[in-house]
Amino acid sequence: MPDQAQEAAASKPRRRQARGERRAAQLLDAAAVVFAEVGYTAASTNAIAREAGVSPGTLYQFFPNKEAIAVELGGRLLEQWRTTNGRALSPENVQLPLAQMVDAMVDPLLEFNSRNPAFHVLMHGPDSPGQVTEAFETLHGAVCRRIEELLALYLPDTPKSEITIFANTVLALFKAGLDLLAVHQDEQAAYRTELKRALFRYLDPVIGDCLPPGP
Amino acid sequence: MPDQAQEAAASKPRRRQARGERRAAQLLDAAAVVFAEVGYTAASTNAIAREAGVSPGTLYQFFPNKEAIAVELGGRLLEQWRTTNGRALSPENVQLPLAQMVDAMVDPLLEFNSRNPAFHVLMHGPDSPGQVTEAFETLHGAVCRRIEELLALYLPDTPKSEITIFANTVLALFKAGLDLLAVHQDEQAAYRTELKRALFRYLDPVIGDCLPPGP
DNA sequence: ACGAAACACGAGCGATCGCTCGCGTTTCTT
DNA sequence: AAGAAACGCGAGCGATCGCTCGTGTTTCGT
Numbered sequence: 001m002p003d004q005a006q007e008a009a010a011s012k013p014r015r016r017q018a019r020g021e022r023r024a025a026q027l028l029d030a031a032a033v034v035f036a037e038v039g040y041t042a043a044s045t046n047a048i049a050r051e052a053g054v055s056p057g058t059l060y061q062f063f064p065n066k067e068a069i070a071v072e073l074g075g076r077l078l079e080q081w082r083t084t085n086g087r088a089l090s091p092e093n094v095q096l097p098l099a100q101m102v103d104a105m106v107d108p109l110l111e112f113n114s115r116n117p118a119f120h121v122l123m124h125g126p127d128s129p130g131q132v133t134e135a136f137e138t139l140h141g142a143v144c145r146r147i148e149e150l151l152a153l154y155l156p157d158t159p160k161s162e163i164t165i166f167a168n169t170v171l172a173l174f175k176a177g178l179d180l181l182a183v184h185q186d187e188q189a190a191y192r193t194e195l196k197r198a199l200f201r202y203l204d205p206v207i208g209d210c211l212p213p214g215p
Numbered sequence: 216m217p218d219q220a221q222e223a224a225a226s227k228p229r230r231r232q233a234r235g236e237r238r239a240a241q242l243l244d245a246a247a248v249v250f251a252e253v254g255y256t257a258a259s260t261n262a263i264a265r266e267a268g269v270s271p272g273t274l275y276q277f278f279p280n281k282e283a284i285a286v287e288l289g290g291r292l293l294e295q296w297r298t299t300n301g302r303a304l305s306p307e308n309v310q311l312p313l314a315q316m317v318d319a320m321v322d323p324l325l326e327f328n329s330r331n332p333a334f335h336v337l338m339h340g341p342d343s344p345g346q347v348t349e350a351f352e353t354l355h356g357a358v359c360r361r362i363e364e365l366l367a368l369y370l371p372d373t374p375k376s377e378i379t380i381f382a383n384t385v386l387a388l389f390k391a392g393l394d395l396l397a398v399h400q401d402e403q404a405a406y407r408t409e410l411k412r413a414l415f416r417y418l419d420p421v422i423g424d425c426l427p428p429g430p
Numbered sequence: 431a432c433g434a435a436a437c438a439c440g441a442g443c444g445a446t447c448g449c450t451c452g453c454g455t456t457t458c459t460t
Numbered sequence: 461a462a463g464a465a466a467c468g469c470g471a472g473c474g475a476t477c478g479c480t481c482g483t484g485t486t487t488c489g490t
Contacts, residue, residue, distance in 0.1 A: 014466085015458095015465080015466075016466080017456095017457065017458075017465095017466060017467075018457095019456085019457080019466085019467070020466070020467070023467080023468095038341075039341050039342060041256060041257065041342075042256065042342060044446085044447060044448080045447075045448060045449075046447075046448085054468075054469085055468065055469045055470055056448090056449075056450095056469090056470075057449090057450080057451085057468070057469055057470065058467075058468050058469070059449095060448095060449065060450080061466080061467065061468075062467095065448075065449075066447095066448065066449090121341075125341070126253075126254050126336075126340070127254060127256075127257060127342075165402070165405050165406065165409055166409075168395065168399070168406075169395065169406070169409045169410070169413060172391040172392070172394060172395040173388065173391055173413060175391060175394065176387040176388055176390060176391030177387070179387060179390065180383065180384065180387040184383070187380070190380050191380065191383075191384070194380055194381075194384045195384075197417075198384060198388060198413070198417050201416045201417050201419075201420060202412075202413050202416050202417065204416075205416060229436085230435080230436075231436080232435095232436060232437080232486090232487065232488075233487095234436085234437070234486085234487080235436070235437070238437080238438095259476085259477060259478080260477075260478060260479075261477075261478085269438075269439085270438065270439045270440055271439090271440075271478090271479075271480095272438070272439055272440065272441095272479090272480080272481085273437070273438050273439070274479095275478095275479065275480075276436080276437065276438075277437095280478075280479075281477095281478065281479090
């Protein structure tokens with residue numbers, strides 16, 4: 001095998017110049033804009049190239065097809081989403097009282113979705129490529145497991161199946177808040193506090209009377 | 216003006232036979248199936264005709280274009296949704312204790328969405344025709360007003376703006392439950408009770424200590 | 431019974447979109 | 461300096477889709 005590091009692709013010995021890297025990133029940014037505006041299917045590759053200020057042929061110098069654009073952009077967004085979740089659900093936030101814990105966890109996740117509108121469109125769009133959907137569901141499952149771990153700290157003697165349902169419901173409530181904030185772009189502050197209130201009231205009865213710091 | 220009743224269209228003196236009515240309904244049913252499967256844009260008119268067992272030309276004997284199919288199907292679904300909401304949010308259910316009230320209101324609405332998967336796709340799809348989206352938002356606003364009325368019975372001295380936020384959040388929580396049930400088609404019963412629990416816990420703190428029968 | 435109108439068919443038109451290809455330009459390597 | 465390779469362009473190909481049109485069949489009014 002060649003001793004030179006082969007960037008990340010599988011078997012494409014395509015060497016890129018600095019200009020090419022810039023173009024590729026520029027095209028991904030343009031794709032994020034267009035995807036967020038009209039969704040995956042309705043986003044034409046020519047429109048993405050136009051948004052990036054290049055020709056259709058140039059776009060296909062960096063991506064083999066339209067699906068690959070969504071896959072790469074989705075991968076980049078998923079990695080950012082993973083780290084954002086890691087920070088938001090960190091153990092140090094678990095030591096806080098429930099109200100502050102909800103604050104500390106919800107705020108960064110909401111901010112990420114606000115800053116990356118393409119994320120919600122690509123991950124929940126009914127027409128996104130299967131590879132994107134599958135990758136998202138994998139990460140979604142991992143986040144769900146993390147929430148189950150947190151809930152298990154408070155509910156040590158509750159069946160795992162119930163905790164799973166609990167965690168999935170918490171995530172669904174958060175997604176409901178996302179939709180709510182997307183529709184009512186004005187009054188974002190009011191709906192954000194309302195989302196936190198809904199989550200707090202849902203979580204309080206079961207973990208309100210437990211010791212925050214685990215053994 | 217002509218003294219003959221002109222069905223429902225604007226200015227199309229197209230007389231239909233019984234066979235034509237059957238074909239039109241048959242095509243709408245087929246469209247509901249295809250729309251629910253792949254969404255509005257990805258649903259080809261040829262596929263709808265094939266699902267109905269007729270030729271593409273026959274489809275256009277009854278609908279001027281693809282958008283009209285979605286508009287008519289959407290209108291039919293919206294009317295059923297309106298009556299379902301009217302029954303679910305009827306005053307007689309308001310006299311019940313909160314837990315039973317949530318049961319009595321949520322169950323029929325969930326059953327409607329379960330029986331009409333095209334409804335969720337057409338109303339919340341990002342690619343549905345504007346006319347469908349606008350009609351849905353109008354009805355959605357009406358439902359929201361109805362919920363505001365109910366909430367105002369319990370919170371007579373709360374600003375109207377807060378009650379609006381409250382009502383919109385309740386609807387968002389219900390929609391979250393819809394998504395949850397759609398994803399976990401197994402364990403529907405468990406997630407249905409979980410949705411009711413979330414709604415109950417969100418509503419209980421504010422209307423739990425009030426007189427159910429209004430003055 | 432018979433003419434008109436509604437119903438039914440399916441090949442195919444025009445437009446759109448993903449993507450290609452030939453050729454010219456810029457950048458890297460030696 | 462010079463060849464190679466990456467970069468860039470944009471007209472246009474092939475496929476798909478919404479929709480039409482010419483033609484034939486069924487149903488209705490009289």
